[in-house]
Amino acid sequence: MNRPYNFSAGPAAMPEEVLQEAAAEMLDWHGSGMGVMEMSHRGKEFGQIAQEAEADLRDLLAVPDHFKLLFMQGGGLAENAIVPLNLSRGETADFVVTGSWSQKSAQEAQRYCTAHVAATAQNTGFTTLVEPKDWLLSAKPAYVHICSNETIHGVEYHTLPDLQALGCDAPLVIDFSSHVASRPVDWTRVGLAFGGAQKNLGPAGLTLVVVRDDLLDRALPICPSAFNFKTVADNQSMFNTPPTYSIYIAGLVFKWLKRQGGIAGIEAQNKAKAELLYQAIDDSALYFNPVEKHCRSRMNVPFFLRDDSLNEAFLAGARSRHLLQLKGHKSVGGMRASIYNALPLEGVQALVSYLRDFEAQHA
Amino acid sequence: MNRPYNFSAGPAAMPEEVLQEAAAEMLDWHGSGMGVMEMSHRGKEFGQIAQEAEADLRDLLAVPDHFKLLFMQGGGLAENAIVPLNLSRGETADFVVTGSWSQKSAQEAQRYCTAHVAATAQNTGFTTLVEPKDWLLSAKPAYVHICSNETIHGVEYHTLPDLQALGCDAPLVIDFSSHVASRPVDWTRVGLAFGGAQKNLGPAGLTLVVVRDDLLDRALPICPSAFNFKTVADNQSMFNTPPTYSIYIAGLVFKWLKRQGGIAGIEAQNKAKAELLYQAIDDSALYFNPVEKHCRSRMNVPFFLRDDSLNEAFLAGARSRHLLQLKGHKSVGGMRASIYNALPLEGVQALVSYLRDFEAQHA
Numbered sequence: 239m240n241r242p243y244n245f246s247a248g249p250a251a252m253p254e255e256v257l258q259e260a261a262a263e264m265l266d267w268h269g270s271g272m273g274v275m276e277m278s279h280r281g282k283e284f285g286q287i288a289q290e291a292e293a294d295l296r297d298l299l300a301v302p303d304h305f306k307l308l309f310m311q312g313g314g315l316a317e318n319a320i321v322p323l324n325l326s327r328g329e330t331a332d333f334v335v336t337g338s339w340s341q342k343s344a345q346e347a348q349r350y351c352t353a354h355v356a357a358t359a360q361n362t363g364f365t366t367l368v369e370p371k372d373w374l375l376s377a378k379p380a381y382v383h384i385c386s387n388e389t390i391h392g393v394e395y396h397t398l399p400d401l402q403a404l405g406c407d408a409p410l411v412i413d414f415s416s417h418v419a420s421r422p423v424d425w426t427r428v429g430l431a432f433g434g435a436q437k438n439l440g441p442a443g444l445t446l447v448v449v450r451d452d453l454l455d456r457a458l459p460i461c462p463s464a465f466n467f468k469t470v471a472d473n474q475s476m477f478n479t480p481p482t483y484s485i486y487i488a489g490l491v492f493k494w495l496k497r498q499g500g501i502a503g504i505e506a507q508n509k510a511k512a513e514l515l516y517q518a519i520d521d522s523a524l525y526f527n528p529v530e531k532h533c534r535s536r537m538n539v540p541f542f543l544r545d546d547s548l549n550e551a552f553l554a555g556a557r558s559r560h561l562l563q564l565k566g567h568k569s570v571g572g573m574r575a576s577i578y579n580a581l582p583l584e585g586v587q588a589l590v591s592y593l594r595d596f597e598a599q600h601a
Numbered sequence: 602m603n604r605p606y607n608f609s610a611g612p613a614a615m616p617e618e619v620l621q622e623a624a625a626e627m628l629d630w631h632g633s634g635m636g637v638m639e640m641s642h643r644g645k646e647f648g649q650i651a652q653e654a655e656a657d658l659r660d661l662l663a664v665p666d667h668f669k670l671l672f673m674q675g676g677g678l679a680e681n682a683i684v685p686l687n688l689s690r691g692e693t694a695d696f697v698v699t700g701s702w703s704q705k706s707a708q709e710a711q712r713y714c715t716a717h718v719a720a721t722a723q724n725t726g727f728t729t730l731v732e733p734k735d736w737l738l739s740a741k742p743a744y745v746h747i748c749s750n751e752t753i754h755g756v757e758y759h760t761l762p763d764l765q766a767l768g769c770d771a772p773l774v775i776d777f778s779s780h781v782a783s784r785p786v787d788w789t790r791v792g793l794a795f796g797g798a799q800k801n802l803g804p805a806g807l808t809l810v811v812v813r814d815d816l817l818d819r820a821l822p823i824c825p826s827a828f829n830f831k832t833v834a835d836n837q838s839m840f841n842t843p844p845t846y847s848i849y850i851a852g853l854v855f856k857w858l859k860r861q862g863g864i865a866g867i868e869a870q871n872k873a874k875a876e877l878l879y880q881a882i883d884d885s886a887l888y889f890n891p892v893e894k895h896c897r898s899r900m901n902v903p904f905f906l907r908d909d910s911l912n913e914a915f916l917a918g919a920r921s922r923h924l925l926q927l928k929g930h931k932s933v934g935g936m937r938a939s940i941y942n943a944l945p946l947e948g949v950q951a952l953v954s955y956l957r958d959f960e961a962q963h964a
Contacts, residue, residue, distance in 0.1 A: 242634035246641045249845050254628065257636050261627035265620045271605035271925060273620050275804050275850070278609045278926055311674040311806060312827055315841035319825030349823055436842055441638050443674055443806045443844025460712055460823055462682030464675055478678035479799055481806025481844065482612050487638070562634060563641055 242560035243585035247389055247538060247567070247576040248416070248437040251585075256490040274486040279479050287482075288475070291489030298492060298501055299418075301448055302425050308447040308467065309475040309485055313434040314339065314415045316465070317445060318346035321411055321432065323461040325381050325453060326351035332379040332408070336395075337364045337388030338569060339413060344383070350458065351380065364391040366530040370399040379408045381429060387417035387535050389437070390567045392527070392574070394535040398427045409453055416537050418446065419495060420579055421505045429453055437537070438578050440488030443481050495579065504579050511577050511586045512536040518590040524548075524597040542572035548600055549573075559592050561585075605923035606948035610752055610901060610930070610939040611779070611800040619853040637849040642842050650845075651838070654852030661855060661864055662781075664811055665788050671810040671830065672838040672848055676797040677702065677778045679828070680808060681709035684774055684795065686824040688744050688816060689714035695742040695771070700727045700751030701932060702776060707746070713821065714743065727754040729893040733762040742771045744792060750780035750898050752800070753930045755890070755937070757898040761790045772816055779900050781809065782858060783942055784868045792816055800900070801941050803851030806844050858942065867942050874940050874949045875899040881953040887911075887960040905935035911963055912936075922955050924948075 244251040267274050270283050277284040292307055301307055312320065321343075322331060331351050333344035335358035347353040354376045357368035375382065382401060387394040394417060401410050409429020418433040430449045436442035447467065454468040463469050464478045498504045516534060519525045519541050527534065527541045543549055552573070556564050566572040577586055607614040630637050633646050640647040655670055664670055675683065684706075685694060694714050696707035698721035710716040717739045720731035738745065745764060750757040757780060764773050772792020781796040793812045799805035810830065817831040826832050827841045861867045879897060882888045882904050890897065890904045906912055915936065919927050929935040940949055 241628065244635055244639050246639065246644075248842065249638060249640060249642060251639050252636060257628045257638070261624040264624035264627070265604065265617065271923060272607055273615060275612060275620070276607050276609065276614050277612060279612060279805065280931075281609075281926065311676075311679070311844075313674075313841045316674070316825060316827040319827065323825075346826055349825070434842060436845075441844070441846045442642065442842045443847055462679060462686075462712070463709055464679040464682065478676045479611065479797060479805045481674075481804070481847070482799075483804045484806055484844070484846070560634060563644065568643075 242562050243581065243588055244562045245575045245577065245581065245589070246563035247574060248434070249442045250437050250576055250578050251580045253491065253494045253580045256487065256494050259490055260487060275483045277482065279476055279482050284482055287486050287489055288480070291485050291492060294489065294492035294496065298495055299423055299448070300425070304451045305425065305448050306451065306454070306467070306471040308449065308470045309480050310445040310447055310465070310470060311443060311481055312465070313436075313442070313445055314413055314432065315342065317413070317432040317447070318343045319349065320465045321383070321430065322347040322350040323465065324457045324467045325409070325411070325430065326458070327380050327456050328458060329380045330354050330376050330378070332356040332375050332382045334368060334373060334382070334384045335360060336367050336385060336393055337391035339388055339390070339415075340383065340385040343385065343413060347383075354379065356382065363528070364388065364393060365528045367393055367395060367533045370404055373404070375404065375406050379406070381409045381411045382406065383411045383413070385413040387414065387537055389416040389538050390540070390570060392529050392535040392538045392540040393533045394537070396533070398424050400427055409450065417535075419501065419504070420508050420537055422501050435484065435488055437576070440491050441484040444484035444488060507583060508536050508577070508579065511581070511583055512539070514590060515539050515575060515577065515586050518593050522593065522597055524600065525593060537578055538574060538576050540566055540570060540572060540574045545600075552596055555596055556592060559588065561589055561592055605925050606944065606951055607925045608938045608940065608944065608952070609926035610937060611797070612805045613800050613939055613941050614943045616854060616857045616943045619850065619857050622853055623850060638846045640845065642839055642845050647845055650849050650852055651843070654848050654855060657852065657855035657859065661858055662786055662811070663788070667814045668788065668811050669814065669817070669830070669834040671812065671833045672843050673808040673810055673828070673833060674806060674844055675828070676799075676805070676808055677776055677795065678705065680776070680795045680810070681706045682712065683824075683828045684746070684793065685710040685713040686828065687820045687830045688772070688774070688793065689821070690743050690819050691821060692743045693717050693739050693741070695719040695738050695745045697731060697736060697745070697747045698723060699730050699748060699756055700754035702751055702753070702778075703746065703748040706748065706776060710746075717742065719745065726891070727751065727756060728891045730756055730758060730896045733767055736767070738767065738769050742769070744772045744774045745769065746774045746776070748776040750777065750900055752779040752901050753903070753933060755892050755898040755901045755903040756896045757900070759896070761787050763790055772813065780898075782864065782867070783871050783900055785864050798847060798851055800939070803854050804847040807847035807851055870946060871899050871940070871942065874944070874946055875902070877953060878902050878938060878940065878949050881956050885956065885960055887963065888956060900941055901937060901939050903929055903933060903935060903937045908963075915959055918959055919955060922951065924952055924955055
């Protein structure tokens with residue numbers, strides 16, 4: 239039997255090949271006599287694993303040399319504090335609020351700086367973005383923060399804003415937790431990007447930070463050493479013991495991504511998957527997605543049944559067809575299909591078949 | 602062939618049975634159709650895993666009901682900031698410095714409070730402890746911090762100090778990273794205990810905090826939400842996405858510990874292992890351990906060759922006998938055998954045989 243298709247928003251489906259490799263190497267990595275979990279982070283074996291993971295990710299994401307790539311801990315919610323601790327200088331930072339995640343970021347930043355909301359799409363129920371031309375940036379923000387893909391509301395900036403074109407020379411900070419490695423990143427527009435690993439990179443507990451070198455000089459004195467980007471960078475992400483096994487798994491994912499044709503290859507697959515699913519939803523009389531078409535997320539597809547009372551039957555039927563974790567986030571209800579890199583086209587095809595069959599049954 | 606014996610100080614050897622279970626369940630946990638890495642932390646499957654892990658650990662460590670047990674991220678070095686952010690109130694906290702780790706804790710705490718060094722064993726080269734009767738506590742410390750086992754210097758408080766007997770009603774904070782679950786804890790003497798998982802509990806990246814309920818009310822406003830003990834406790838360690846796979850592995854370790862007879866059973870094994878190894882070192886003319894006998898660590902046994910020029914030959918010979926990761930910490934040199942719970946008596950016996958054979962060869 240095939241494995242079930244897992245639409246979890248994160249922690250999320252992993253490539254089956256990666257899990258097989260990890261299982262096979264669990265007790266003995268490459269004849270070392272140790273499992274990866276058992277290796278000193280200072281030893282040559284783990285050193286090789288970490289260096290390969292970093293090099294592969296840098297290659298995949300085409301990260302320029304003047305950016306540091308950091309493996310940290312705490313996930314996106316911790317970064318909501320760690321970023322202003324490192325970048326705000328206690329001054330004003332601007333936030334564009336397009337859903338739950340950017341809202342949380344703005345709220346947490348207020349502990350460390352003045353968080354100015356430059357734009358919000360709250361009045362639309364977060365069903366669209368605010369275009370950069372409509373942002374009301376402050377005079378000299380320390381940085382401008384966006385969440386480039388909102389995991390809960392399913393809205394995505396498919397093109398990153400160009401702050402310089404807006405006359406703003408502040409660094410752009412992007413929370414790319416839920417689209418990292420699904421599409422290319424235009425690093426000329428970015429100062430810092432962060433993301434939890436548990437959607438497209440690997441296990442929960444690993445956090446990726448990509449930061450431009452010139453932004454490493456401004457942490458507040460109250461920034462914990464373990465979360466000071468310069469300290470982490472100066473110690474090759476080993477100031478504190480890194481989440482070694484998670485880095486190893488992420489490294490296997492990076493090699494799998496390369497076998498998919500890299501980011502260009504996986505992006506093409508992601509586009510095909512998203513088009514298929516949104517088309518099926520739009521064609522239906524039972525399901526709907528409220529997000530404006532130009533900014534629909536390719537990773538997280540929230541959808542609703544026009545007849546709410548069918549929700550439980552829908553989920554039970556999905557489980558019986560081996561379509562797992564489709565329940566929507568509790569804050570918005572309904573359904574959500576997260577179709578990250580590791581969820582194959584066949585999974586979306588199976589979901590689309592089920593959508594049609596369920597609708598026909600309940601017409 | 603048996604697996605090699607792995608003396609790493611952390612990340613460290615795991616019980617072989619745990620690795621086998623994890624490998625077997627990697628693609629499908631208990632018929633769920635998902636690997637544990639792929640499960641939503643909000644789903645019922647992972648909920649069961651997390652609840653069992655917490656209940657088993659509470660049971661093993663006999664944690665009273667008026668303590669919260671938190672699964673966090675960032676390891677001991679992050680806790681060096683997180684603890685004063687949560688407990689210091691910005692006032693004075695006292696530190697007893699008995700090695701590298703307590704020294705780092707005192708240093709980091711100065712970002713958030715006045716860190717008063719109540720005692721230090723630095724003048725002995727950290728080869729002994731300072732007994733509580735000799736501590737110079739401040740008038741009203743917010744808390745008193747000790748590292749109850751110094752991983753690098755190999756000194757251990759086998760009995761926790763009784764602050765009340767010293768006339769001090771401040772909570773005692775213990776960094777028990779490297780002896781957690783190796784011996785019982787007298788919780789009547791403890792306000793908060795923290796430890797990285799990567800020695801005795803599971804994979805690096807998971808951090809355990811055990812905190813008394815009455816200490817949850819005093820975090821500084823600058824404490825990041827994700828590291829605020831009350832926020833973490835109120836959300837059952839799921840305010841941010843927890844390191845789910847690491848919690849699962851730790852849960853398997855807890856069940857393994859129960860099969861070893863719990864903490865009493867494993868403590869008896871640990872005592873036997875430590876006695877055997879220290880005796881062999883003390884009996885030898887080549888090796889020595891500089892720590893006073895009454896406070897030698899049962900987990901981390903640093904030792905030195907009287908003839909330094911033999912170090913490389915010693916390590917190469919050890920590797921050829923499948924005795925791994927014996928090199929000492931770079932800050933002190935020499936050798937270190939970490940003999941945590943998962944390192945079996947047979948491993949110590951093999952090391953002792955090798956110590957004797959190597960000494961005979963080089964007499």
